[in-house]
Amino acid sequence: xKVFFLSESPIDAAVLARDLAHTGAGACVTFEGRVRDRxxxxxxxxxxxxxxxxxxEAEGARIVAEAMQQFPIVDVRCIHRVGALEIGDLAVWxxxxxxxxxxxxxxxxxxxxxxxxxxxIWKKESYVDGESGWLHxxxxxxxxEVGG
Amino acid sequence: xKVFFLSESPIDAAVLARDLAHTGAGACVTFEGRVRDRxxxxxxxxxxxxxxxxxxEAEGARIVAEAMQQFPIVDVRCIHRVGALEIGDLAVWxxxxxxxxxxxxxxxxxxxxxxxxxxxIWKKESYVDGESGWLHxxxxxxxxEVGG
Amino acid sequence: xxxxxxxxxxxxxxxxxxxxxxxIDTTDARQLYAELRERHxxxxxxxxxxVAVNGExxxxxxxxxxxxxxxxxxxxxxx
Amino acid sequence: xxxxxxxxxxxxxxxxxxxxxxxIDTTDARQLYAELRERHxxxxxxxxxxVAVNGExxxxxxxxxxxxxxxxxxxxxxx
Numbered sequence: 130x131k132v133f134f135l136s137e138s139p140i141d142a143a144v145l146a147r148d149l150a151h152t153g154a155g156a157c158v159t160f161e162g163r164v165r166d167r168x169x170x171x172x173x174x175x176x177x178x179x180x181x182x183x184x185x186e187a188e189g190a191r192i193v194a195e196a197m198q199q200f201p202i203v204d205v206r207c208i209h210r211v212g213a214l215e216i217g218d219l220a221v222w223x224x225x226x227x228x229x230x231x232x233x234x235x236x237x238x239x240x241x242x243x244x245x246x247x248x249x250i251w252k253k254e255s256y257v258d259g260e261s262g263w264l265h266x267x268x269x270x271x272x273x274e275v276g277g
Numbered sequence: 278x279k280v281f282f283l284s285e286s287p288i289d290a291a292v293l294a295r296d297l298a299h300t301g302a303g304a305c306v307t308f309e310g311r312v313r314d315r316x317x318x319x320x321x322x323x324x325x326x327x328x329x330x331x332x333x334e335a336e337g338a339r340i341v342a343e344a345m346q347q348f349p350i351v352d353v354r355c356i357h358r359v360g361a362l363e364i365g366d367l368a369v370w371x372x373x374x375x376x377x378x379x380x381x382x383x384x385x386x387x388x389x390x391x392x393x394x395x396x397x398i399w400k401k402e403s404y405v406d407g408e409s410g411w412l413h414x415x416x417x418x419x420x421x422e423v424g425g
Numbered sequence: 426x427x428x429x430x431x432x433x434x435x436x437x438x439x440x441x442x443x444x445x446x447x448x449i450d451t452t453d454a455r456q457l458y459a460e461l462r463e464r465h466x467x468x469x470x471x472x473x474x475x476v477a478v479n480g481e482x483x484x485x486x487x488x489x490x491x492x493x494x495x496x497x498x499x500x501x502x503x504x
Numbered sequence: 505x506x507x508x509x510x511x512x513x514x515x516x517x518x519x520x521x522x523x524x525x526x527x528i529d530t531t532d533a534r535q536l537y538a539e540l541r542e543r544h545x546x547x548x549x550x551x552x553x554x555v556a557v558n559g560e561x562x563x564x565x566x567x568x569x570x571x572x573x574x575x576x577x578x579x580x581x582x583x
Contacts, residue, residue: 152364155313161305162583181512181575183559209582216300221583234386241583250582251513263513264581310504329433329496331480357503369504389504398503399434411434412502
């Protein structure tokens with residue numbers, strides 16, 4: 130069953146959350162990442178995500194498999210938007226169900242951290258002043274040309 | 278504004294989650310606690326929560342105020358069911374929005390931990406074998422009479 | 426002195442009611458609980474309970490006033 | 505050798521296309537990137553890129569085969 134998705138249309142987290150409910154799962158932790166109106170002081174007007182879809186889905190599935198092995202969890206769903214997004218839009222959603230909350234919190238944190246570090250998805254931020262550019266992994270706003 | 282609620286009817290987390298969205302909040306972490314079908318091996322058929330409502334809401338509000346002071350977060354909502362619940366029902370929901378995910382994860386964990394330890398709410402578990410009883414804070418299933 | 430006593434969880438089950446009015450010649454929370462414990466056969470020793478007075482947590486050495494609303498709270502198990 | 509090259513993010517902007525067919529006389533990923541870098545003026549040094557071959561991550565010393573689909577991936581910034 131597919132547990133890591135890319136989506137070109139707005140994320141409906143409620144649908145994914147429903148799939149996480151199991152009678153043995155007493156705890157569910159979710160993480161939502163939304164487009165903010167500022168990045169380190171620069172006023173943001175929108176952004177776009179680009180993905181290497183085949184590799185992103187393969188790497189996402191690998192990260193989920195790692196989480197299932199490392200933590201006593203019941204189920205996982207992850208979804209990441211691609212395409213143009215506006216301020217406030219849901220960009221990424223991770224949900225984890227588990228018997229107990231320790232594992233649910235730890236696995237949810239592991240998943241979003243690894244997704245941000247490893248999955249081939251790129252964020253282009255557009256600023257109110259007209260500039261735009263591809264972000265680095267540290268997510269700091271674009272300052273100048275990418276160094277060589 | 279009220280941020281900690283007791284509810285005698287089923288929890289609609291979506292309504293609370295909507296209130297957490299702010300244009301400066303890039304991260305939202307939620308915790309859901311649901312009624313499990315087993316507790317440490319004992320088959321559970323249902324449970325009931327009883328609360329000292331006035332004190333529970335005051336203590337819940339204090340815990341939220343502590344979290345707002347300790348972590349750089351934007352907004353919080355907490356809700357806890359009282360009354361009879363069935364397997365799979367949502368018993369407690371905590372949601373935190375923040376500019377960044379570190380604070381959202383840490384505050385959400387702080388809130389559910391403190392709620393469990395400090396808010397005057399009591400859980401009575403009913404087992405498939407007909408027994409039932411009030412749980413201790415360690416949440417271990419009822420074994421015998423409460424010690425003196 | 427007259428107090429309104431609130432009962433929760435196992436104490437409510439043992440008392441058979443969620444609240445009651447009691448008249449007792451003490452302003453000491455420990456003595457009040459000892460009297461109620463004897464009357465209702467509560468299993469909890471005071472060390473396992475918290476005290477609340479008029480909707481706020483209080484210390485066991487709290488001096489009670491006539492008309493106070495007093496609750497003895499078993500260990501909580503919410504969440 | 506013939507390769508299909510995929511471009512993403514800043515490399516796609518610089519190349520002006522999301523993919524292209526290239527014919528080049530090497531099976532070495534470093535040499536392939538050096539050639540493409542010169543052609544398109546890519547800013548990234550190889551040390552800042554990862555390599556993927558046929559939809560899987562690969563090492564820079566990967567020996568390429570005729571017909572491989574090759575991507576040079578800038579540092580990711582999802583989430």
